[in-house]
Amino acid sequence: MASAPSSLRTQLMEELTCSICLELFTRPKELPCGHTFCQDCLKDLAEVQVPLQCPCCRRQVRLPPQGVAGLLDSHIIANMCERLRQQTSLSGETRKQPQSGNRCSSHPSEEFKVYCKQCRIPVCDQCLEEAHDDHRTTTIKKAAQERSLTVQALINEGRSILESYLSFLRSLREEEKMLNEKKQQTDKNIIQAYNQMVKKLTEKKDHLLSKVVENQRENLDRIQNERDRVLADLNELSAACDRAEQNLKQGWVEFLSQQTALTEVVRKYRGKAAPTPVQTQPAAFQPTDTPVPVLGQVTVQSLPSTPTPAAPATSNVAGRVTGHHHGNKRQGERQPQNSKLTIGGPGSGTGQFDYPLGVAVSDEGEIYVADRGNQRIQVFTLQGAFVRQFRTALPCGQKMSPQEVALDGERKLWVVGGTPSAEFAVQYNKQGKVLKTFDLQKTGWDRGVAVDTRRNLILVTQTTGSLGHTHGEVLVFRPRGTPVFKQAKNPVKTVRLQQGMKLPRNITVDKVGNMFVTDWDNHCVYVYNEDGQFLFKFGGEGRGEGQLQWPSGICTDREDNIIVADSGNRRVEMFDKTGRFLKHVTTETDIGQPQGVAMATQGQLVVTDYEKNSIIVFQNF
Structure with missing residues (x-):
């Protein structure tokens, strides 16, 4: 190993330094996590830390029966450390001792005088006379100049290779640091999601238990009231019998005088019905027929490849690895459809519809449908069973025709709609x-x-302006009615949608707050950030893949893909979060005129069919 310049030697020493003692590794031992430390350093640490944890990544280490000595030896690092120590020692001796490199090894008292070209060695005068008298020679200085160019080229090449390997080691250290930071953040996100889910489950548990307590109190009150009534009758009848029995024992005359009172009491209870069992209604608990709540998913992200040292010439890259593999699916390829469930039909009866528009699905798997013509909300299970319905009425009692629905974080339903003279956004509870x-x-x-x-x-969403000169806006409300942005009358912040948004129809929000708005007039989807700044748009009028015709309902799935009800083309389309077309979810053979779309947490897609007055549940589409 040629002597490295001071900068490279310093970098090598940094890579070969134990992070515990800050010295070059001595008997280096490698932990299962890949980090290396001196054997004695690990022994000292293991005595005070049980169980032992890696000082770098904090991963717990299970020691072998032999203890630290039984861990894997890192021979490569040990050899590099030893060579670096030898070089440091040699360089120190060179500085202390006088130069003796010009002395002849065969004749120590003689110095080299000339260079033998034939033998390619330096020789002294005595060697020249003894063995090289007839050989071609030159001066030491000239020979050194001729050789220096070749040697310097090799030195430069060696240093370049050293630098590439040191760069690789630095990149490994940076990648290791990045992985540790990402792991900590992922752990934090998982714990936060878990705590939120536990909080919601705890609140749900407390609510259910309070309902059971209230039910128990009502049943016990019924029993106590019946007990008090029966006891009063029992006391009256018992007292009359006791008095008559006592008078009977005391004499005939007293008995005759008391017979009338006893007769009246017995007659009273002779015709009275006997007490009947109290009708109580004990509470029962039935777990919701839905899967266990999904805490989330841990996905493996593709990270930039770590740079490797320069490969020798003629080496080839045999293949490549790409992320997000989807089997044999191709962009735009029409996939086979899975099973579907159709609910409803035209009419005003239970489970029938008159122009259904918006739809939302709760975490518990309940489908809420805006039954516009019937001025009501109907609720179904994902299996198609009718659950309940209620009229979309205003506080004054006037009925409202619902257009679109959404569920908030407190499981309350928000409905937008209107009467012939006004329009409203109304919050309802489940009932x-x-x-x-x-x-x-x-x-x-x-x-x-x-x-x-x-x-x-x-x-x-809101459309302003006259026909042909319309413009889109988004009104922002706080559920409690507190103004986000104070205006003269309404507790509302108005975000004016830029870049030509004309006729906004439906809206959805992704995990980071970006807004996706369908434009009925421009036949596309506009994307804005949470502040209303335009990001991009996709779609465009047409029937081809990725094109739209009067888009209406919109939602996102668990992978942040965007699902759009392409009502004019009688189909539902899927795009990724960048607006790239993925596939046709449904076609005109599956549906009449889709309006609303919603994703269930269990993986089903629910679509309202405005033309056929029904809703369709696509299973694992």
Whole structure:
């Protein structure tokens, strides 16, 4: 190993330094996690830390029966450390001792005088006379100059290779640091999601237990009231019998005088019905027929490849690895459809529809459908069973025609719709009780509603202007009615949508707060950040792959893919989060005119069919 310059030697020493004692490795031992430390350093650490943890990544280490001595030896690092120590020692001796490199090894008292070209060695005068008298020679200085060019080229090449390996080691250290940081952040995210889920489950548990306590109290009150009534009758009848029995024992005359009172009491209870069992209604618990709540997913991200030292010439790259493999699916390839369930049909009866528009699915698997013509919300299970319905009424009792629905983080339903003279955003509980109402500007255009659960905001689309000169806006509400941005009348912040948005129909929000808005007039989807700044748009009028015709409903799935109801083309389309077309989810053979779309946490896609007055549940589409 040629002597490395001071900068390279310093970098090598950094890589070969134990992070515990800050000295070159001595008997280096490699932990299962890949980090290396001196054997004695690990022994000292193992005595005070049980169980032993890696000082770098904090991963717990299970020592072999032999203890630290039984860990894997790192022979390569040990050899490099020993050679580096030898070089350091030699360089120190060179500085201390006088130069003796010009002395002849065969004649120590003689110095080299000339260089023998034939033998390619330096020789002294005595060697020249004895063995090299007839050989071609030259001066030591000239021979050194001729050789220096070749040697210097090799030195430069060696240093270049050393630098590439040191760069590789530095990149490994940076990658290791990045992986540790990402792991810590991922752990934090998982724990946060777990705590939030535990909090929700705890609140649900407390709510269910309080309902059981209330039910038990009502049943016990019924029993106590019946007990008090029966005891009063029992006391009256028992007292009359006791008095008559006592008078009978005391004499005939007293008995005759008391017979009338006893007769009346017995007659009273002779015709009275006997007490009947108390009708109680004990509470029972039935677990929801849905899968266990999904905490989340840990996905493996593709990281930039670590640079490797320069490969020898003529080496080839045999293949490549790409992320997000999807089997044999190709972009735009039409995939076979899975099973579907159709619910409803035209009409006003239970389970029938009159122009259904918006749809939302709760975490418990309940489907909420805006039954516009029937002025109501109908609720179904994902298996198609009818659960309940309620009228979309205002606090004054007037009925409202619902257009779009969304569920907030508190499992409350938000509905936008209107009467012949006004438009509203109304919050209902699951049973249809009005909780809150926001007055909206009367525009005559359909609206969409979405909930940004990350910021706890309600987003409502609005179209302003006259026919042919319309413009899109998003109204931002806080559920409690506190203004986000104070205006003269309404507790609302208005975000004016840029880049030509004309007729916003529906809206959805992804995990980071970006807004996706369908434009009925421009036949595309506009994407804005949470502040309303335009990011990009996709779609465009047409029937080809990735094109749209009067898009309406929109939602996202667990992978942040975007699902759009392409009502004009009688199909539902899927795009990735960048707007790249992925596939046709449904085609005109599956559906009439899709309007609303919603994803269930269990993986089903629910679509409202405005033309056929029904809804369709696609299983694991």
